[in-house]
Amino acid sequence: MNSIEEILSRWKQFDWEKKLKNVLGKKVKLVEERIECLKNSRERTSIWKLVLTDGTEFIPIVLKIYKLPLKENHRLEINMYQKAYYIYHEIMPRLYWLEPNVNGNETWMFTECLKPLRGQIKLAPNHLERIIPTVAKFHAKTFDNQFVRHADLFDTSLPHFDSEEKVKERTKGVKKAMENLDLAMKDPNLKELVEPRYKIIKRILKKGPVFFPEITKSGQCLIHGDLHVHNICCENANDDEENWKVSLIDWESAKHYPCWYDLVVLVELLIDFRWDWQQSEEEIRSQCVQVYCQEMLKYGITFSEDPLNLLKKAYLQRTLEKKLSSHLQKVLDGGKSTLLKRYLEKIEVWGKELGLY
Structure with missing residues (x-):
């Protein structure tokens, strides 16, 4: 299973703050105490909610970790973000960064965190x-x-x-x-x-x-x-x-x-x-x-x-x-x-x- 400690370690190792700064167009910092695990299965995928800040506002992002070799459905999802986003950008989260070969056998993908429908309204x-x-x-x-x-x-x-x-x-x-x-x-x-x-x-x-x-x-x-x-x-x-x-x-x-x-x-x-x-x-x-x-x-x-x-x-x-x-x-x-x-x-x-x- 992935851990908060591992995320913090890799965050520094791969200098993702700098990479995300280039993507977001402003300097950001990871709010370490607000890292939240949404799903964790080392054999399949781990999903985390991270929060960045530029000093004035908070920016939630999603980290999805895939273990290699990629299963077909995982490869398909990554492809949707890398290529098909071109025509579906209005209805898909934005891909911020994709880092292959983390820990030697994992792909880490950072995407926009959108607001879930559940919890906003009682569905009728x-x-x-x-x-x-x-x-x-x-x-x-x-x-x-x-x-x-x-x-x-x-x-x-x-x-x-x-x-x-x-x-x-x-x-x-x-x-x-x-x-x-x-x-x-x-x-x-x-x-x-x-x-x-x-x-x-x-x-x-x-x-x-x-x-x-x-x-x-x-x-x-x-x-x-x-x-x-x-x-x-x-x-x-x-x-x-x-x-x-x-x-x-x-x-x-x-x-x-x-x-x-x-x-x-x-x-x-x-x-x-x-x-x-x-x-x-x-x-x-x-x-x-x-x-x-x-x-x-x-x-x-x-x-x-x-x-x-x-x-x-x-x-x-x-x-x-x-x-x-x-x-x-x-x-x-x-x-x-x-x-x-x-x-x-x-x-x-x-x-x-x-x-x-």
């Missing part, structure tokens, strides 16, 4: 309508043919939905879901939940691994891939401001995928977690899709199929190819899943509605 459904315009603007930059225009900005490790690797991954996930369904029928903690839908879901899974080719045909682009509220920042999140200045952080899960996958995480999974939203879920879902389509239209992008159905299809595709098996496994291993019941219910209801059985 109407707040999603102030986040979605930024998501649409982000998607539009690489939507379909626009991606080719910017392809040189992305690392070769960028996952693609229709790549051979992802096809194998989906095939494996569907097979694992079928195996776990069978195991669930023998498990006293799961049988009662799974049994009423067992035959239907087995029948659906046999149609995989791609259940809805139309979500791919509806348009692919660079997506964030992990677009939950923890990864959303905003400089002016309050009910008096209609046009929020939204930014996105944590780019490790970026990929070239159907655009609706981001909406699944931002909207649909939030509904799944928020029981207090579920009585109005159809209204929330429809309004969010309408706002997204209105924003995409500003960039000349339309959808030939009902967008609400595309969101539902992306949700089911994501669930059937990966999430169903992993949440079944979690319970089979003795853990708990707050989403499994919702997954099973929506596979049954939306599966019938969308013609899977």
Whole structure:
């Protein structure tokens, strides 16, 4: 594990105050007593919040430490800051400095520290309508043919939905879901939940691994891939401001995928977690899709199929190819899943509605 003492030692060794002075355009000093650990796992990444001062104001920055050899998702995130920032600078933190070969096997990256959305406001459904315009603007930059225009900005490790690797991954996930369904029928903690839908879901899974080719045909682009509220920042999140200045952080899960996958995480999974939203879920879902389509239209992008159905299809595709098996496994291993019941219910209801059985 990285430590405060190590950060202080390396700070002096690499003379980062001088380097950051050149980047920020003013002399700064590290406030040693305000170093805060946000996440620390030596085998993966360590994340720290540092505070600099120029003598009159405090400047928070983020230090992210990656251990070498870089994993593909870490290499991808670094690439996003080094190259793709060129087109996403409005919605990404600024890269201040990247130092390779620290401690011989680590890369240390210093970025702008943006204001998290969480803690500023209690998230209500109407707040999603102030986040979605930024998501649409982000998607539009690489939507379909626009991606080719910017392809040189992305690392070769960028996952693609229709790549051979992802096809194998989906095939494996569907097979694992079928195996776990069978195991669930023998498990006293799961049988009662799974049994009423067992035959239907087995029948659906046999149609995989791609259940809805139309979500791919509806348009692919660079997506964030992990677009939950923890990864959303905003400089002016309050009910008096209609046009929020939204930014996105944590780019490790970026990929070239159907655009609706981001909406699944931002909207649909939030509904799944928020029981207090579920009585109005159809209204929330429809309004969010309408706002997204209105924003995409500003960039000349339309959808030939009902967008609400595309969101539902992306949700089911994501669930059937990966999430169903992993949440079944979690319970089979003795853990708990707050989403499994919702997954099973929506596979049954939306599966019938969308013609899977």
